[in-house]
Amino acid sequence: MTDTTSSPQGESAGPARRPLTISPHLAKRYARERLFRTLGLASVATAGLILLVLVGSIVSKGYSAFWLHHVDLTIEFSVDELNPDGGPIEMETLQKANYLGLVRDALKREFPDAASDRRERRKLYGLVSPNADIMLRNMVLNDPSLVGTTQTVSFKMSDDMDTFAKGFIDRDLPESDRRVTDAEIKWHDHFEAEGRVHVAFNIDFFTKGDSREPEEAGIYGALIGSILTLTVTLLVSFPVGVMAAVYLEEFAPKNRFTDLIEVNINNLAAVPSIVFGLLGLAVFLNFFGLPRSAPLAGGLVLALMTLPTIIIASRSALKAVPPSIREAALGLGASPLQVVTHHVLPLAMPGILTGTIIGMAQALGETAPLLMIGMVAFIVDVPQGFTDPATVLPVQVYIWADSPERAFVEKTSAAIMVLLGFLVLMNAIAVLLRKRFERRW
């Protein structure tokens, strides 16, 4: 016996006393153990490597979406253009003024040669984002004293120029093979040489809704949509799921009927999510008349989908509470309801919360059931409430991935990063809650 232990005495006396017949067998056992450990380590390493490749490819494609190139233009806020009728300047005139003309004039002044050819002129106007005029209008409306002055204003570059400035378009390719023409490269180099091109954090990505112009598109609308939808899901599925689990686990008689319910719940957990979407379309939209594309309807559909997960997780958490706790409480005169609410539920809460958050995380990533109820849509306005049209983060990823413009590739990856960040946050909350409530006995 002593020869296999690691105690110093055993080791010193060991080899001499070990029967010779055991050692080959022992070596084999050690070898097997080593092999098993290596295989285990290898599988962990493989999983880690795959995760690394996945995250690495997303980050390497998407990191560039967090900044944009801007170009400084000298804008003359000319009185003739902004207040053509003369007289005192009124807000209404400023509202309707031709701001696009200001931007175009500035570009024409910069490159007078390009302004002659129609096609080239269009390209020239396309150097800056199509929203440049809206930006100028807001500037002037905020500060009417700008009228009549000349200012240097920083504009977002259009998506193609931004992609070029980021170095994703090879300037050595023949002109027909790239999205930017020789003239555009020349213009870009002119600005670059004068130090008027600069990089800025893409704040709009986090504060705006969707857009068909990649440089204007933001994730905020989808993020709010996801939050609204998940709020509805949580408010419906958590109470219903926990109540169902408590009843089934603590109160329901064990008979064929409750067995049937249990089997059905387990089966529901495996039903493809698109089926819940069809159900939602038939019940919530067609029967109850909920508005299409609304977080309310989406949240209810996702709640149906998450319910089985929550019920199953809650039941196993309740099952894990030792019977001695219940018996002790009953023995001290607590009613069955008091046993559950005072003792069993608090003890089971960490497990229930973990299950709920896993269910929520699943719901966060769903697009299929939302397709049926109209949440896979192009929505510019950021939703203000539960009945406004909204979309969710994974749908935004899907829509951007499907867009022809090249600059949406980086947006897609950036949206995935936001989605993953949201997921990590939710899981972190789950871990935190578990740590906070966990009790050992």
Next chain:
Amino acid sequence: MTFSFGKVVAIAALGVVAMTAQAEARDQIRIVGSSTVFPFATVVAENFGKTTGFKTPVIESTGSGGGLKLFCQGVGTEHPDMTNASRRIKKSEVELCAENGVTDITEIKIGFDGIVLANSKSSDTFKLSRAQIFLALAKEVPVDGKLVANPYTNWSQIDASLPDTEIEVLGPPPTSGTRDAFVELVMEEGAEEIPFLKDLKKSDKNKFKQVFGSMREDGKFIEAGENDNLIVQKLEANPSALGIFGFSFLDQNADKVHGSVIEGNSPTFDAIAGGSYPVSRSLYFYIKNAHVGVIPGMKEYVAEFTSEKAAGQEGYLTDKGLIPLPTADLESYRSAGENLTNLSL
């Protein structure tokens, strides 16, 4: 007890919400329909929302057929106001609409979309005829006066002028409007150029339909899903493969892929606009006239879509890859939109 109580609460809450939701009038245009028109309609919607005081319309990408089905469900704020389509409305759909009380529909044609057969820039451009494409992709082809399962594995077996590489074509699934258009514009036309099938068309129309409508299922034609970006990526990785997708994706990826020459014409902007490139289709949207005046902004949206600065020869939609209508046609559709001219098939 607890379980049923929870359910009752949930259902009661639902009922209350449902009633309040229905009482609310809608002040935002809702559009459904084709995924091909989606990239164009969304740009118009965004510009419309930006430049007018109206809310930005909500646009869903449901496919042409799915969109028309939703559109024809009835009149009322719970139904969409317009639908986009990458093909013309069918007679059966007009009848379905009429059954549900949607009798006044205005048709607007917005432009053309070319369907291209493209491959990676690292290999040579293909020069194909529609008959050759049919022979490469149909499930059954005529050999020695008999229909047999497609025996061709390499392009050179179809015609000696084609390269000696394996046939491998990535295309859209049957649910896609692009697939419908491809079958109609390439497979059907190609089949008609083959004398044996031309005779078959005369003797057995249904069989003919089945022959040109069935793509081969032995791995030479691969359904690559609705995502055209994915097809472009796969073509880049696999230089011997061809892919089928819309012109706007070729336009955006000119550095990675090039379009095959079909019947002697390259898929360029001018060739599609001029009608010499044979594989192009018209894009439409349909207006539910009964909703005009009920949902604010519908007329203005139509005016924006048919305006010179959107769908004109130099409009912003051409930047997104739409092939514009001839000016006269655009004008006639613009006035149709203003007067809500009823659709006539």
